[in-house]
Each structure stands twice: as C-alpha cells, then as structure tokens.
Amino acid sequence: MSGGGPTAAPFDPVREREIRRWHDSGQAWDRWADSMADPADRLNRPLLAALALQPHHVLLDLASGAGEPAITAAKSMGPAQGSEGGRVLASDLVPAMLAGARRRGAGIDALSFLAADMTALPLGSASVDRISCRFGLMFVPDALGAAAEMRRVLRPGGIAALLCWGPQADNTLFRLLDDVLGGVPELAALFRFAEEGTLGRLFLDAGFSGVSETSLEQSVLADAAKPFWRPTLDMAFTPALARLPAQDRATLEDRITAAVAHETGADGKMPVHLHARLLVAHK
Ligand SMILES: C[S@@+](CC[C@H](N)C(=O)[O-])C[C@H]1O[C@@H](n2cnc3c(N)ncnc32)[C@H](O)[C@@H]1O
Structure with missing residues (x-):
C-alpha cells in the first residue's frame, strides 16, 4: 500500500498548524535519523518487546516520522518471514516527515x-494485529479519537504500544535547550501525557483492556566536547x-555550550537523562 495525501478532514486550525510544523521539520528529522540510530534503538527495544510481534503479524506504526520504530520492526521480520505475510505499515499525517522513512526504508520488502x-485511518476495522506509536499521540488534538481509532482497526486480541514523554524536568536535553531558548511554547505538547496515569486513563476510556503504563528511564554520559545536543535542537x-x-542564532550555540559546561563533571561528561512513558493496551 502506498499513501497519497493525508485523509480529507474538515479544516481545523490546530491540525493545520501541526501539519505546517512537521512539514517544516521533515528535512531535519531525515538528516539526523541515521546518526540517531543508537538512541532510537534503546527506545525501540522495550516498545517492540511489548508488542510480542509474530512473523505473520501486520504492524501499523502511527506517526512514523522518519521511520521509527517501523523500519526496525520491518527489518526484524526479514524477507523470508515477510513473504509469509508479515508486514509493517509506516504511517504519518505529514508526507514530508514520511520522506525520511521512505528513503531509509527503501528495499525493505x-x-x-x-x-x-x-484519528481517521483509511483502513478496515479489525485489519491489523499490532499498533506502535513512538512520540506521536501528544500532537493529536483529539487523542481520545485516535485511541478509539486504534481500537477499531486492531483485530480482537491485538495490542497497541506507545511511547510518550515523561516530565520535562526528567528529560535533560529538552529542559536545557528550552531554558537556553527562554521557553518555547510548542514544547508543551511533548509533555501532554507526562503526568502518571493520564495515558492509561485515555486508553481505558477508549475501551481497551489490559492497560498498563510504565516509566522508562535511561541515562547516558555525553561527551561535553561534542555537540551531542544538536540533533535534538534541530x-x-x-x-x-x-x-x-x-x-541571536549566531550566539545560541555558544550559550548552549556554556549551559552544558555548567552541568559537566571533571571527567568532561554530562549526565543526560531521559524519561518516557510506555503504554500497552489490549483489544
Ligand atoms: C516527534 S515525531 C515522531 C516520529 C517517530 N515516531 C520517532 O519517534 O522518531 C511526531 C510525528 O507525529 C506526526 N503526527 C502529528 N499529528 C499526527 C496525526 N494526527 N496523525 C498521524 N501523525 C501525526 C508528525 O507528522 C510527526 O511526524
């Protein structure tokens, strides 16, 4: 299946703003996607493990952006298993974001x-076995509608697994860059489901059962001599x-470097923490 434009929907200024924002971000996501493969993989592993994918499954990945976790999942299915019927559908509202996924996923059968x-998937009811969504649901104004749509397209016994960000204070890079930039209004959406229990309640309200919400926390020591923060900034x-x-753009990087130095130890490393919420729900 290959997509045309996004599904027709009545004009909605919030939705239009989201489309513009992601349209403008598409090139940066494509540019950084390959060099971000390692951190991406650390997030993909628990997400995909929660789905217990089988070789014959159809996995729908929502808000795939530049292709994760869709590409990692599709690679794990392999050509032989793929020919048995297992497949991954990478989907996104914004074609410019999917361009990176198409480039990175070229040749994966x-x-x-x-x-x-x-919120309006052009797919039949009970047509997919699994749904994944990594850092996408927060941007959808009608998140309950999206969860209900996930339940509609899942087969009975199907599983949805999603990642959303935990609190901003626990996500070092977002916190530091937002501070340096003096508060960025668009960032608030990232933390819409940061409060424990909000994601779980949403999926219960949408009619799912076996709903669990867990914290996923990871820490790395970043080499402060390198601009490790640049992909997140871009x-x-x-x-x-x-x-x-x-x-101001000319001095921004200097101010970020100074903020990083402030949090860097004598060993030249800065602790970078990440906190996400993993939601797993069964139909
Ligand atoms: C932060 S990116 C996540 C990309 C990818 N899953 C990842 O983790 O790298 C969020 C994505 O959500 C998509 N998005 C926003 N609203 C959407 C909607 N209503 N339906 C589908 N995708 C949407 C955006 O176009 C964007 O590609």
Whole structure:
C-alpha cells in the first residue's frame, strides 16, 4: 500500500498548524535519523518487546516520522518471514516527515507507507494485529479519537504500544535547550501525557483492556566536547529556531555550550537523562 495525501478532514486550525510544523521539520528529522540510530534503538527495544510481534503479524506504526520504530520492526521480520505475510505499515499525517522513512526504508520488502491522520485511518476495522506509536499521540488534538481509532482497526486480541514523554524536568536535553531558548511554547505538547496515569486513563476510556503504563528511564554520559545536543535542537525546536533573529542564532550555540559546561563533571561528561512513558493496551 502506498499513501497519497493525508485523509480529507474538515479544516481545523490546530491540525493545520501541526501539519505546517512537521512539514517544516521533515528535512531535519531525515538528516539526523541515521546518526540517531543508537538512541532510537534503546527506545525501540522495550516498545517492540511489548508488542510480542509474530512473523505473520501486520504492524501499523502511527506517526512514523522518519521511520521509527517501523523500519526496525520491518527489518526484524526479514524477507523470508515477510513473504509469509508479515508486514509493517509506516504511517504519518505529514508526507514530508514520511520522506525520511521512505528513503531509509527503501528495499525493505515487509515495509510500506501510508500518509494518514491517526484519528481517521483509511483502513478496515479489525485489519491489523499490532499498533506502535513512538512520540506521536501528544500532537493529536483529539487523542481520545485516535485511541478509539486504534481500537477499531486492531483485530480482537491485538495490542497497541506507545511511547510518550515523561516530565520535562526528567528529560535533560529538552529542559536545557528550552531554558537556553527562554521557553518555547510548542514544547508543551511533548509533555501532554507526562503526568502518571493520564495515558492509561485515555486508553481505558477508549475501551481497551489490559492497560498498563510504565516509566522508562535511561541515562547516558555525553561527551561535553561534542555537540551531542544538536540533533535534538534541530528536530524538536525547528519552529523556535525559525523565529530566532539572525544575530541571536549566531550566539545560541555558544550559550548552549556554556549551559552544558555548567552541568559537566571533571571527567568532561554530562549526565543526560531521559524519561518516557510506555503504554500497552489490549483489544
Ligand atoms: C516527534 S515525531 C515522531 C516520529 C517517530 N515516531 C520517532 O519517534 O522518531 C511526531 C510525528 O507525529 C506526526 N503526527 C502529528 N499529528 C499526527 C496525526 N494526527 N496523525 C498521524 N501523525 C501525526 C508528525 O507528522 C510527526 O511526524
């Protein structure tokens, strides 16, 4: 299956703003996706493990962006298993974001693409076995509608697994970059499900059972001599960077470097913490 434009929907200014934002971010996500493969994999592993994928399963990945976890899942299905019927459908509201997934996933037989709004999927009821969604649901105004749509397209016994960000204070890079930029309004959406229990309640309200919500926390020691923060700056702060006057852009990196130095130990390493919420729900 290959996608055309996003599913037709009535004009909605919030949705239109989201489309514009992700359209403008698409190139940065594509540019960084390959070099971010390791951190991406650390997040994909628990997400995909929760899905207990079988070789014959159809996995729908929502809000795939530049292709994760869809590409990792499709690779694990392998050509032989893919030919038995297992496949992965990478979907996203914004074709410009999916461009990176198409480039990175070229040649993977089990992978196909679909441009679609997760609140109105052009898929039959009970047509997929598993659903994944990594850091996408927070951006959907009608999140309950999206969860209900997930339940509709899942087969009985199917599983949905999602990752959303935990509190901003527990996510070092978002916290530090937001501080340096003086508070970025668009960032608030990332932490919409940060409060424990909100995701779980949403999926119960949408009619799912066997709902569990767990914290996923990881820490790494980053080499402060390298601009390890640049991918996050480029990908998550695209609208803020676009608004920044040229003279401020020139000094932004210096201010980030100074903020990093402030949190760096004598060994030259800065602790970088990440906190996400893993939601698993059964139909
Ligand atoms: C932070 S990116 C996540 C990309 C990828 N899953 C990852 O973890 O690297 C969020 C994605 O959500 C998509 N998105 C926003 N609203 C959506 C909607 N209503 N339906 C489907 N995708 C949506 C955006 O286009 C964007 O690609």
